[in-house]
Amino acid sequence: MNPSQNGRVMVVDDEDVVREVLYGRFIKLGYDVIAVSGAVEARGILSSGGVDVIISDIKMPQLDGVSFLKWLSENGFKIPLVLMTGYSDKETAIAALKAGAYDYIEKPFDTDEVVSSVESALELSRLRAEKEELLKRLSVDNENLSRKVSAYEHGDFEKEFIGSSAEAGRIKEMVGRVSSYDSTVLITGSSGSGKEIIARLIHAKSDRSRTGAFIGVNCAAIPTELLESELFGYEKGAFTGATTKRQGLFELAHRGTIFLDEIGDMELALQAKVLRVLEDKKFRRVGGRDELETDVRVIAATNRNIQEMIEEGSFREDLYYRLNVFNISLPGLRDRGNDVLEIADYFVEYLNSKMKKSIKGFSEDVKKAFLAHDWNGNVRELRNVIERAFIMCDGDEISTDHIELAAFSGYSPSVSSSAAFSGINPRDYKAGFRSAKDDAIRIFEIEYIKNLLQSTGGNVTQAALASMMDRSNFLRMCRKYNIKPEDFRQ
Numbered sequence: 188m189n190p191s192q193n194g195r196v197m198v199v200d201d202e203d204v205v206r207e208v209l210y211g212r213f214i215k216l217g218y219d220v221i222a223v224s225g226a227v228e229a230r231g232i233l234s235s236g237g238v239d240v241i242i243s244d245i246k247m248p249q250l251d252g253v254s255f256l257k258w259l260s261e262n263g264f265k266i267p268l269v270l271m272t273g274y275s276d277k278e279t280a281i282a283a284l285k286a287g288a289y290d291y292i293e294k295p296f297d298t299d300e301v302v303s304s305v306e307s308a309l310e311l312s313r314l315r316a317e318k319e320e321l322l323k324r325l326s327v328d329n330e331n332l333s334r335k336v337s338a339y340e341h342g343d344f345e346k347e348f349i350g351s352s353a354e355a356g357r358i359k360e361m362v363g364r365v366s367s368y369d370s371t372v373l374i375t376g377s378s379g380s381g382k383e384i385i386a387r388l389i390h391a392k393s394d395r396s397r398t399g400a401f402i403g404v405n406c407a408a409i410p411t412e413l414l415e416s417e418l419f420g421y422e423k424g425a426f427t428g429a430t431t432k433r434q435g436l437f438e439l440a441h442r443g444t445i446f447l448d449e450i451g452d453m454e455l456a457l458q459a460k461v462l463r464v465l466e467d468k469k470f471r472r473v474g475g476r477d478e479l480e481t482d483v484r485v486i487a488a489t490n491r492n493i494q495e496m497i498e499e500g501s502f503r504e505d506l507y508y509r510l511n512v513f514n515i516s517l518p519g520l521r522d523r524g525n526d527v528l529e530i531a532d533y534f535v536e537y538l539n540s541k542m543k544k545s546i547k548g549f550s551e552d553v554k555k556a557f558l559a560h561d562w563n564g565n566v567r568e569l570r571n572v573i574e575r576a577f578i579m580c581d582g583d584e585i586s587t588d589h590i591e592l593a594a595f596s597g598y599s600p601s602v603s604s605s606a607a608f609s610g611i612n613p614r615d616y617k618a619g620f621r622s623a624k625d626d627a628i629r630i631f632e633i634e635y636i637k638n639l640l641q642s643t644g645g646n647v648t649q650a651a652l653a654s655m656m657d658r659s660n661f662l663r664m665c666r667k668y669n670i671k672p673e674d675f676r677q
Contacts, residue, residue, distance in 0.1 A: 194309045195219040199229045199243040212298045226250035240308040245272045253283050267308035278434045285400050350526030354518045365513050366392035373510045374488040376517030379567030382488035390444040399443020402436050407449035408663035416473045425474025437481050444484045451491035462506045520562040527557050534573045550586045564655035571652050633668050645676035
């Protein structure tokens, strides 16, 4: 790692305004920043070394971002590369991920999202440097460090399902068994229990990790009218704005794994098309006539009761049985005993590195509080509680003065939110139950997001933390309802 305060970041983009925005943001955060207008200029600077992470546009004159990535690989540079791309170049960005890029950010971007990606990439650089130093001194591989580096290479530090409880052991055994086969898997469990971690582990331990990518999509975060084209792609002229042909995620995940998170939120018409892919391995792009084939493993997840949805007519029974070939039901954190302390220790190790602290652990009172708490938000809630404690703690041990469990145990609607619900009268609805329920959920989600942004002054990171949502999922929810966080900044 570069000896500067937080690391050295190189920004490569031919647009002046992009370079200026990112340069100013990272300088304020204490980073060393090099900003250049093209990849050719960047190559000359890199010959002298000293760069920890690169943020590069894809479309640039002389040398584009993908060709730059190839040059880095061919010349032995192990610098994480974060690509910036327009929506129309998304499939190019995904192909770049397969070729070794660390992450990609869609333009127009939120600078907080870029910072988050860079922080993870810098941690990867640090771990790689630490590993190389240990290997030089000890001439042996450090298994734990290798695991963490592998995790960061996939953009997800929670790469292992941590825990020694009987429940954790059962989950690990099931993952080990099903990874060797191509069976469809349905992962069920409450929010924050680790469903995507399990899906990634299944892929990583399977043969498909060597032949294709793991591509995840949150079915609840993408509007219904866009989800179909996201999954299946579209032909040129399929709809207004479709100026070029575009591959879908089922096509891009060929020979790999596609993870359909929150499958319970998918509309019935789209469920039928997903069922056909599962049965025949065939699909059509939106606006297309030709049948395309894909060799893809499907892993789905939901925190909803699918059986109840089948009874009310909002989920296809045939799709459920096709998805539920192998079911993994994840327990809540409160049902995993001392696992909560093991996971908490893991977050201490991670956050010490990320936040440049040296906290050794928790007081006995905190451990007792952790074991007694219900953890309705599961592992995600635990991480949020510990991250807040890190911010509050100036010593080397987290005490009860630093934790605030009540703040994360639930959400009480504000006056405006309650007022919104008071305006919903079931007697006014003549449509079906599903339509009425969707309206109620939409109103709640809008008011919930707005209230959080209002209380945090438009700070997306703080709002996501309070909601126990991943920051990227919180931003997707904002985009879903055209809510702009900057409108709430004071």
